Amino acid sequence: MTMLKDILYKVNINSVTGSTLVSVNEIHFDSRSVSLNDVFVAIRGTVVDGHDFIEKAINAGAIAVICEKLPEQIVNGVTYVEVKETQSALAHMAANYYENPSANLKLIGVTGTNGKTTITSLLYQLFKKAGYKVGLLSTVKILVDDKEYKATHTTPDSLTINKYLKMMNDAGVEFCFMEVSSHGIHQKRTEGLRFAGGIFTNLSHDHLDYHKSFAEYRDVKKIFFDQLPKDAFALVNADDKNGLVMIQNTRAKKHTYALKTYADYKANVLENQFTGLLLKLDDNEMWSKLIGVFNAYNLLSVYATADLLGLEKMETLRHISELESVDGRFQYFISDTLITAIVDYAHTPDALKNVLNTINNIRTGNEELITVVGCGGDRDKTKRPLMANIASSLSTKAIFTSDNPRSEDPEVIIEEMEGGVEPQNFKKTMSITDRKQAIKTACQLAGNKDIILIAGKGHETYQEVKGKRKDFDDFKIVREFLNQLKK
Incomplete structure (x- = not known):
């Protein structure tokens, strides 16, 4: 039996109408899920306001309502708790309801524009190899030790x-x-x-449809580090100018990692090839199957985190050399006709630039580099011309296509991308709205030893058009087309 008063611990309460000495069943913020003796939390969302559904929740059996503004009609037998912020209240209530589970394990949060999924997934792999029971909450999947669950949001x-x-x-x-x-x-x-710890990867252009300005986006990330307890660690990328900003006001123990500047944890890239990376970490040379300078940063942060969590350094280096790349993150294969196909989640200008620079640093220059790229609908529009400019500047050929257009017209999205192409690069570009056809065309254009990059969707196995999801896997599709070429 859960008492309402117990799950309200640490909630910023303005007023209470009714009794908190009532037993409650479950907590919900979706009125459609409410049943007898549940608590309904009215959240003001970007599309709908939960306060409009209070009456519906009570009719469904809610015994308590958590809200920012009391409804005009108060129903006898229902407890109303008026709070400053229902989103904050829900977070504390959820932790209390589930008996504050984060306090019973070492929870490490990874934030930044790029690298979050790779770093969390690599840390999961590493600590499993070291013999621990490990959990993962990522964009790709949720893992409770060995049991896998489907993920729906970056942060649920x-x-x-x-x-x-x-x-x-x-x-x-x-x-x-x-x-x-x-x-x-x-x-x-x-x-x-x-x-128990927080990691900052980097900060670049993303989510400005939601945050409105880069400064706001940066400051929101900083809140995470501001809230870390003093016995936690804060590990930041010192090569990113925002790294030290993140830890200005943190109470946590501060640590830095970098490839270029002075830092607590340093690495040098000795070799960077399609077969992997040779790194020097703490005066020890180590080979990794992962590719690209951006992955050198990811691996360095993994190494630093393992050290801060008490793993022995040589054991960590041994495990790092065995780590596998994450689905949809520089995932590649070489066809029988020696065409290299790379699928990557790069959906921000900075991520796309990193991937293309990585490929260009490895290739000899005799190969064609054909990039297939689109931009998501109902998302930050300002990055569309930037993405097209980067793709057309750093590739031999660039094919603009659909990503997840969602509710937008994909052809309009592509037109906005085309606006970013510089005159000297016009001849290098083409636009094919159908993503499957765009990938097929890239395969037909590619010759012996050429490279195809398909960017933007990575691990996603669907395409979202007009509110509906259809099966679509970049890696499977490009593999099928390239296998057909040998016949």
Whole structure:
């Protein structure tokens, strides 16, 4: 039996109408899920306002309502708790309801524009290899030790996070690695969680449809580090000018990593090939199957985190050399006709530039580099011309196509991309709205030893058009087309 008063611990309450000495069943912020003796939390979302559904929740059996503004009509027998922010209240209530599971394991949050999924996934792999029970909360999947669940958001809602953390407690998980998005921080989804450490990767152009300005986007990321407890660690990329900004006001122990500047953890890239990276870490040379300078940063942050969490350094280096790349992150294969196809999630200007620079640094220059790229609908429009400019400047040929157009017209998105192409690069570009046809065309244009990059969707196995999702896997499709060429 859960008492309402117990799950309200640490919630900023303005007023209470009714009794908090009532037993409650579950917590919901979707009125459609409410049943007898549940608590309904009215969240003001970007599309709908939960306050409009209070009456519906009560009719469905809600015994308590958490809101920012009391409804005009008060129903006898229902407890109304008026709070400053319902998003914050939900986060603390979720943690209390599930018995504060984050305090019973070492929870590490990874935030930044690029690298979150790779770093959390590599840390999961590494600590599993080291013999620990491990949890993962990532864009790609949720793992409770060996059991896998489907992920729907970069940072799930507070109830979902705490539910999985409680499952990890029950499974004996010692470490959990979690992606922390700017949306998740802004919507208070990570409040009420106790982090043992935070990692900052980098900051570049993304989510400006949501945050309105780069400064706001940066400052929201910084909140995560501001809230870390003093016994946690804050590990930041010192090569990114925003790295030191993140830890200006943190109480956590500060640590830095870098390839170029002075830092607590340093690495040098000795070799960078399609077969992998040769790195020098703490005066030890180490080979990794991962590719590209951006992955050197990812691996260095993984090494630093393992050290900060107490793993022995030589053991960590041995495990790092065995780590596999993450689905949709510079995932590649070489066809029988010696065409290299690379699928990458790069959906920001900075990520696309990193991937293309990595390829250009490795290739001899005699090969063609054909890039297939689109931009998502209902998202930050300002990055569309930037993405097209980068693709057309750094590739031999660039094919603009659909990504996930969602509710937008894909041809309009492509037109906005085309506006960023510089005159000298016009002849290098073409636009093919149908993504499958665009990938097929890239395969037909490619010759012996050429390179095809398909950017933007990475691990996603669907395409979202007009509110509907259809099966679509870049890696499978390009493999099928290239296999047909040998016949």
